[in-house]
Amino acid sequence: MPVTRFGVSLDEELLHALDDYVAENRFANRSQAIRHLIEKNLVEEKWKCDNIVAGAVVLVFNHEKADILKKSSEIQFDYRDVVLSSQGFYLNEQNYLEIVAVKGPSKRLTEISDRLISIKGIQHGKLVMSKAE
Structure with a gap:
């Protein structure tokens, strides 16, 4: 699957929280963590719809x-x-x-x-x- 790059702006506190999340879950980088969080959110939305x-x-x-x-x-x-x-x-x-x-x-x-x-x-x-x- 092709990957598209885009920029994200975060306040410093949120960026530190993301970095902590990356370290705690041993993601290779921030992008991997953000992909995981988006996928998790999409799945949870499907749960709410009773899919x-x-x-x-x-x-x-x-x-x-x-x-x-x-x-x-x-x-x-x-x-x-x-x-x-x-x-x-x-x-x-x-x-x-x-x-x-x-x-x-x-x-x-x-x-x-x-x-x-x-x-x-x-x-x-x-x-x-x-x-x-």
């Missing part, structure tokens, strides 16, 4: 709490119209990482994500969505 998007729900929890996997499976079954697959990984002796791949209307993906993340015992949960079309 078809793809994504993943990432969950981290103590695998010794067996009922968490059971509840997660039950919720995924309820949302089988948007769940593509799920995969789990043992991170260490206690922690388990489950990734649920999803595709469908953004509101539906937000619903399943909220339900999964709210399972008692989930240590960390996040929904990541991207445009699918």
